[in-house]
Amino acid sequence: MLKLDFKKASVKTELKLPKTLRNLVLLPNKLLVLINKASKRLKSGVMIAALVMTAILAGHTVSAQVSPPSQPLGSLKSVAIPEPSNLGEFVKNKTAAIELGKSLFWDMQVGSDGLQSCASCHFHAGTDTRAKNQLHPGADTVVEAGLNYTLKPGDFPFHKISNPSNRNSTVLADTNDVAGSQGVDLNKFNDIVPGSAVDDMTLTPDPVFNIDGVNIRQITGRNSPSSINAIFNFRNFWDGRAQNDFNGVNPFGSRDPNAYVLKAATKQSALKKVKINLKNASAASQAVGPPLSDVEESATGRVFPDVGQKFNRVKTKKLPREIGKKLKYLTPLGKQIVGPQDSVLGKYSQAPTPGLKSKNYETMVQNAFQPQWWDSKQIIQVGTDGERIFKQPQGALATNEFTLMDYNFSLFMGLAIQLYEATLVSNNAPIDQYFDGNSNALTAQQKQGKELFEGKAKCINCHGGPEFTNASVRNVQKERLERMEMGDGGEAVYDNGFYNIGVRSTLEDLGVGAKDPFGNPLSDSRMAQQGKFTDPNLSPPISSSEKVAVDGSFKTPGLRNIELTAPYFHNGGQLTLKQVIEFYNRGGDFHEQNIKDLDPDIVNLGLSEDEQNALVAFLESLTDERVRLEKAPFDHPQLFITNGHPGDTNTVTNDSTGRATVTMLEIPAVGRNGGSGTNNFLAESP
Numbered sequence: 001m002l003k004l005d006f007k008k009a010s011v012k013t014e015l016k017l018p019k020t021l022r023n024l025v026l027l028p029n030k031l032l033v034l035i036n037k038a039s040k041r042l043k044s045g046v047m048i049a050a051l052v053m054t055a056i057l058a059g060h061t062v063s064a065q066v067s068p069p070s071q072p073l074g075s076l077k078s079v080a081i082p083e084p085s086n087l088g089e090f091v092k093n094k095t096a097a098i099e100l101g102k103s104l105f106w107d108m109q110v111g112s113d114g115l116q117s118c119a120s121c122h123f124h125a126g127t128d129t130r131a132k133n134q135l136h137p138g139a140d141t142v143v144e145a146g147l148n149y150t151l152k153p154g155d156f157p158f159h160k161i162s163n164p165s166n167r168n169s170t171v172l173a174d175t176n177d178v179a180g181s182q183g184v185d186l187n188k189f190n191d192i193v194p195g196s197a198v199d200d201m202t203l204t205p206d207p208v209f210n211i212d213g214v215n216i217r218q219i220t221g222r223n224s225p226s227s228i229n230a231i232f233n234f235r236n237f238w239d240g241r242a243q244n245d246f247n248g249v250n251p252f253g254s255r256d257p258n259a260y261v262l263k264a265a266t267k268q269s270a271l272k273k274v275k276i277n278l279k280n281a282s283a284a285s286q287a288v289g290p291p292l293s294d295v296e297e298s299a300t301g302r303v304f305p306d307v308g309q310k311f312n313r314v315k316t317k318k319l320p321r322e323i324g325k326k327l328k329y330l331t332p333l334g335k336q337i338v339g340p341q342d343s344v345l346g347k348y349s350q351a352p353t354p355g356l357k358s359k360n361y362e363t364m365v366q367n368a369f370q371p372q373w374w375d376s377k378q379i380i381q382v383g384t385d386g387e388r389i390f391k392q393p394q395g396a397l398a399t400n401e402f403t404l405m406d407y408n409f410s411l412f413m414g415l416a417i418q419l420y421e422a423t424l425v426s427n428n429a430p431i432d433q434y435f436d437g438n439s440n441a442l443t444a445q446q447k448q449g450k451e452l453f454e455g456k457a458k459c460i461n462c463h464g465g466p467e468f469t470n471a472s473v474r475n476v477q478k479e480r481l482e483r484m485e486m487g488d489g490g491e492a493v494y495d496n497g498f499y500n501i502g503v504r505s506t507l508e509d510l511g512v513g514a515k516d517p518f519g520n521p522l523s524d525s526r527m528a529q530q531g532k533f534t535d536p537n538l539s540p541p542i543s544s545s546e547k548v549a550v551d552g553s554f555k556t557p558g559l560r561n562i563e564l565t566a567p568y569f570h571n572g573g574q575l576t577l578k579q580v581i582e583f584y585n586r587g588g589d590f591h592e593q594n595i596k597d598l599d600p601d602i603v604n605l606g607l608s609e610d611e612q613n614a615l616v617a618f619l620e621s622l623t624d625e626r627v628r629l630e631k632a633p634f635d636h637p638q639l640f641i642t643n644g645h646p647g648d649t650n651t652v653t654n655d656s657t658g659r660a661t662v663t664m665l666e667i668p669a670v671g672r673n674g675g676s677g678t679n680n681f682l683a684e685s686p
Helices: 046-057 094-106 282-287 304-310 323-329 361-368 409-421 430-435 444-454 524-529 577-585 609-620
Strands: 024-026 032-034 159-161 171-174 187-191 200-203 261-264 271-274 379-382 388-391 481-485 491-495 639-642 664-667
Touching: 094 361, 094 409, 282 409, 323 361, 323 409, 361 409, 444 609, 481 524, 491 524, 577 609
Parallel strands: none
Antiparallel strands: 024 032, 159 171, 187 200, 261 271, 379 388, 481 491, 639 664
C-alpha cells in the first residue's frame, strides 16, 4: 500500500510529488478526485509518478492520506496577534501606547504641510477611496489620462480586452499608470517651526507632477493596501521592504548596519548607542516609512527628530530626530475633533474644540515607554556632517540639538502605531461566524464560492489561513523560502507569500525583486544566494546557481473586507471583484510575458459565470460589518483629506507660491458605536 502525504507532498522516502500528480489521486474506491488543497511546494518526482501510475493501471488500490491545505481557512479569532517577545523592554503601558499610536496615526500635524497623516491614505476600511489626482505615471513619466484627472468606472480595468475570459483576445486599451494615493507637494525641508504644524519648506519645481509649471500633489507608485489586519503580515508594503524585525529607526531592520537608537540607564548616566531588534514588528517597520517619504508625508530632507521636536531638526536625511521635536510642541490632534465616544481617545475629547485635553505628545510618550529610552539630562548635538556629540544642555536647544525623546521618536512612533494597528483586527465577518459554528452565517451561494475558493479556483494556494494570505507571520515564520515549479515548468526558489501573477509586465515594477537602499536584494531568496540569509527549513539549501523567481512578485494581500477596498492589485487596476475574478479566470493579463517568474496557479481556470458570481459572493462574506460602519475598534477622529486640485487636467490655480491650491474633504469623527460609514471607491452616494 502506497501512502501519500499531500501536506508535505512526500511519500515515505520524502521524495516530492510533482504538481501535476498532486491534482490527481486514486482513492480507495477508485474515484479520481481533484486535489487542489495541497501545499504550493513541489518537486520533480518522476519515479513516484511512475509508481502511482503503475498502481492505477494495474487496478491496485492506492491508499491516499489526503491532508487539508497547509493553510486551511478558519476564524481569525483562532489566530494569536503577533507581538515582539521583548516588547516589555520598551513599552511599560500598552493602553497608553495604543492611545499614542491612534493619535499619531490620525494626526494631520505629522505631515510637513500640516495636512498629511498616515490616515490620509488609510481612512476607508484601511484604504484610500479618493478618485481625483490619484494617478501615478507608472513605468514612464506620463499619466496618459492627465494629471489631476478624476477616475471613472469606465477607466477600469486598466488592461481591457474584448473577451474577459480570453487573455489572448483583442486588447482594447492598456495603460501602465497606477492608481496610487496623493501625498505632498515636492518641497525641500529647511526646518521645523516650533508651535507650528507646517514646516519651513522651499518649493522644488516638480518635473513630473506639475500642470503648466505649477506643482501639484505627488502620487504614490502603488495602490494603498489596507492597514486593517496588517498586523498579521510577516513583512509589510507591497514589496516587503518593511522587515519583520524592527530596528527602531526605519523600515529595513537588520539590513541597515547603521541603525541604532540611544539609551540612558539612568537620567544622569551617559547615553549609549544600541542596536535593537524586535521581531514580529513589521507594522512598526512600516509605520516609520511614510513620515519621512518626500512623496507621502514629508518635505525632502526631514528626519524623525524634527517631527518629534515640532512635536527641532538636522539636515541629515533619514535619521530619527525631527518628527519628534516638531510634535512635542503641538496639541495632539490639534486640528481635528475627537468624538466623546471614541473607543480609545474619547475620555480626552474636548469636542467641539479640536485636540486632546490634558495631553501632549511628551507626556504620552512618557506614559507609554520605559524611561531609559526618553529620560536623560544629556542632549544630542548633530553636526552638518552627521557627527553626534552628547552633552549637557546650556539654555534653549539650538535647532541641531535634540533631547533623547526627540532622537528616539521613530522608536516610539513605530511601536505605538503597531500596537494601535494590533487592535484593528476584523474577526467577526460571516466567514468567522461560520467557522465559529454558525452554519447559517453563509448563504448557499457563498458556500459554493467557498468550495471553489478552496478547490477549482485555486485561491487558497496563495490566500490561505484565517488571515487569507500566505504572507502571514504564522505561515512565513515557519518557512521563509520555498521551491516550486514556475509557470514555464522550471523549478525555482521564491519568497514565501510573494507571487508574480501577471498583473503587469515583470520589468515595469520588480516588486520584491528590487533592491533596498543598501544595495542588497529585497528578496530573501537572493539574499540567501549571496550567503546573507539562511532559511534552515529550505532543504537542500539554495545554491548559487539555482533559479530564483522573485522579479515582479508582490506580497499577497489579505482578502478580509475586500468588498470595501477597491481598486485592487498593487497597481489599482481593477475596479470590481468580478473584474478580479475574471482576471484570474483567464490566467492573468501578462501570462506569457512573465512566464519564467509566473506563479503556476495563474492558468485558465474554466470558471462558469455562476461559479464566478459564487466566488464574488464568498468574498463578500469576508466583510466585518464593524469595519463597514466604523464601529469600535474601527472608529476614528475627524480627518480632512486633500482631494486633488480645483481645475482639471489642463489648468490649476496657483496659490502664489508655485503650488496648486487644494480641495479638502471632511471625514467626520465617529465614536465606538459607528455611523453609516464612508462610500466605497467610485460608489454613488446614498
